[in-house]
Amino acid sequence: xxxxxxxxxxxxxxxxxxxxxxxxxxxxxxxxxxxxxxxxxxxxxxxxxxxxxxxxxxxxxxxxxxxxxxxxxxxxxxxxxxxxxxxxxxxxxxxxxxxxxxxxxxxxxxxxxxxxxxxxxxxxxxxxxxxxxxxxxxxxxxxxxxxxxxxxxxxxxxxxxxxxxxxxxxxxxxxxxxxxxxxxxxxxxxxxxxxxxxxxxxxxxxxxxxxxxxxxxxxxxxxxxxxxxxxxxxxxxxxxxxxxxxxxxxxxxxxxxxxxxxxxxxxxxxxxxxxxxxxxxxxxxxxxxxxxxxxxxxxxxxxxxxxxxxxxxxxxxxxxxxxxxxxxxxxxxxxxxxxx
Numbered sequence: 001x002x003x004x005x006x007x008x009x010x011x012x013x014x015x016x017x018x019x020x021x022x023x024x025x026x027x028x029x030x031x032x033x034x035x036x037x038x039x040x041x042x043x044x045x046x047x048x049x050x051x052x053x054x055x056x057x058x059x060x061x062x063x064x065x066x067x068x069x070x071x072x073x074x075x076x077x078x079x080x081x082x083x084x085x086x087x088x089x090x091x092x093x094x095x096x097x098x099x100x101x102x103x104x105x106x107x108x109x110x111x112x113x114x115x116x117x118x119x120x121x122x123x124x125x126x127x128x129x130x131x132x133x134x135x136x137x138x139x140x141x142x143x144x145x146x147x148x149x150x151x152x153x154x155x156x157x158x159x160x161x162x163x164x165x166x167x168x169x170x171x172x173x174x175x176x177x178x179x180x181x182x183x184x185x186x187x188x189x190x191x192x193x194x195x196x197x198x199x200x201x202x203x204x205x206x207x208x209x210x211x212x213x214x215x216x217x218x219x220x221x222x223x224x225x226x227x228x229x230x231x232x233x234x235x236x237x238x239x240x241x242x243x244x245x246x247x248x249x250x251x252x253x254x255x256x257x258x259x260x261x262x263x264x265x266x267x268x269x270x271x272x273x274x275x276x277x278x279x280x281x282x283x284x285x286x287x288x289x290x291x292x293x294x295x296x297x298x299x300x301x302x303x304x305x306x307x308x309x310x311x312x313x314x315x316x317x318x319x320x321x322x323x324x325x326x327x328x329x330x331x332x333x334x335x336x337x338x339x340x
Contacts, residue, residue: 022070024054030062030083037069043076045098045121052077059083062106068092073100075120082106091115098122098143105129108152114138119146121166128152137161142169144189151175160184165192167212174198183207190214197221206230206251211238220244227251229296234258248288251296255282270294295333 022036032054042052052074054061061081066073068090075097078084082105089096091113098120101107105128112119114136121143124130131152135142141164147153149172156170157180167189170176176196181188183205191214193199199219204211206228213235216222224247225239231252236259239245246267250256253275262284269288271279276292279285315327326333 026054026057026060030060031065032057032061032063032081032084033065033067034070035067037071039070039072039074039077041075041097043074043079043097043099045075050076052079055080064088066090066093071095073097075099076102079103086110089113096120096123099125101127103127109133112136119143121145122148124150126150135159135162140164142166144168145171148172154178156180158182158185163187165189167191168194171195181205188212188215191217194218201225204228204231209233211235213237214240217241223247225249227256229253231256234262237261239263249294250279250285251294253278255279255285258284260284272296295328295331 021038022034025033043050058081062083062085064078064081064084064087066089069092070090071092072095073093076099077097078101079099080103082103084104085106085108087107087110089112093113094115095118096116099122102122102125105126107127108129109132116136117138117140119139119142122145123143125145125148127150129152130150131154133153135158137159138161139159140161142162144166145168147170148168151172151174153173154175155178156176160182161184162182163184163186165185165188169189169192171191171194174195174197177198177200179193179199179202184207185205186207188208190212193216194214195218197218197220199222201224202222203226207230208228209230209232211231211234214237216239217237218241220241220243222242223244225245226249229252234256240261242264245265247270248267249270251272253272255278266287269279269285269290270293271290272294273292276290279290
C-alpha cells in the first residue's frame with residue numbers, strides 16, 4: 001500500500017515538473033498566449049486520448065501566440081481549436097509534435113519558422129480553411145496524414161530539403177491545383193495525393209524509384225504526368241480513377257513493371273526516340289497510343305530563378321505567359337518534356 005501511494009505521489013510530482021516549463025493565459029479577446037520553454041506532449045496519437053490544459057476553453061480561443069523562448073510544440077497541443085484563425089510561432093521552436101494543429105478548421109494561414117525540420121503525423125489534418133502553407137527549407141520529412149483534408153490549399157512546393165513524403169500526407173486536398181516536388185524526394189508513400197481532384201499535372205522527381213499504390217488515386221482532373229527514368233515499378237491502382245489522364249510522358253528507356261490497374265485509362269504515351277518498339281512489346285504499356293516525342297529535360301527544370309522573362313531563340317529557360325518553357329535545340333518544351 002505504501003509503495004503504491006509513493007508511486008502515485010511521484011507521478012503527480014513528475015507531471016507538475018514537466019508542465020511547470022509552460023504557462024498559458026487566455027485573454028478576454030480570445031488570445032491564447034503560451035510562454036516558457038519545453039512544452040510537453042498532451043495527446044497520444046495512437047490511443048487517441050489526452051488533451052491540453054486549455055482544452056476546456058477551446059471554444060473561446062481565436063488566436064494563438066507562442067512567445068519566444070518556447071522550444072517545441074507538444075503533440076496535440078492545439079488540436080480542435082476550431083475557432084482559431086491565426087497562429088504565431090517564434091524561431092525558438094525547433095519541433096512541432098504530431099496532431100499539434102489537427103482540426104483547427106478556421107485557420108487560414110500559418111508561418112512555420114526555418115528551425116523546424118519535420119512536419120509530423122496529422123499536424124495540420126482537417127485544417128480545412130488553410131489556403132496557403134510554405135514548407136520551411138530545413139524540413140526533411142512530411143508525416144502521415146500531415147495535411148489530410150486541407151481542402152482549401154491550392155499550391156504546395158516541396159523544398160530541396162525534403163527526402164520523404166509519408167502515406168496519406170495530402171489525401172483529400174481537393175483544392176490543390178499545383179504540386180512541385182523537388183528532386184531531393186526519394187520516397188512518396190501510398191495514397192499521398194489520393195483525392196486531390198483538381199490537380200492538373202504532376203512531374204515526379206527523378207529521385208523516386210517506385211510509384212506506390214493509390215498515390216494519385218481519384219485525381220480525376222489530372223491530365224498529364226511525367227515519369228522519370230529512375231522509376232522502376234508502378235504499383236497497381238497508382239493512377240486509378242484518373243479519368244482525365246490523357247498524356248503520360250515516360251523518360252525510361254526500358255518499360256517499367258506495371259499492373260493491370262495501374263492506370264484508369266490508356267491515352268497517349270510519350271517516350272524517348274528509339275523506345276517505341278520496347279513499349280509496344282511491353283505488357284499494358286502497349287495499350288497506350290505511343291509516340292516518340294519526349295525529351296529528358298528534368299535536370300534542366302529544377303528551378304526558374306535563372307529563367308529569362310521573354311521568349312528567346314537560344315537554348316535555355318524562359319517565362320512565357322507565366323509558364324516555364326524550355327528551349328532545346330531550337331524547340332520549345334513544357335515541364336512534361338513534350339514539344340509545344
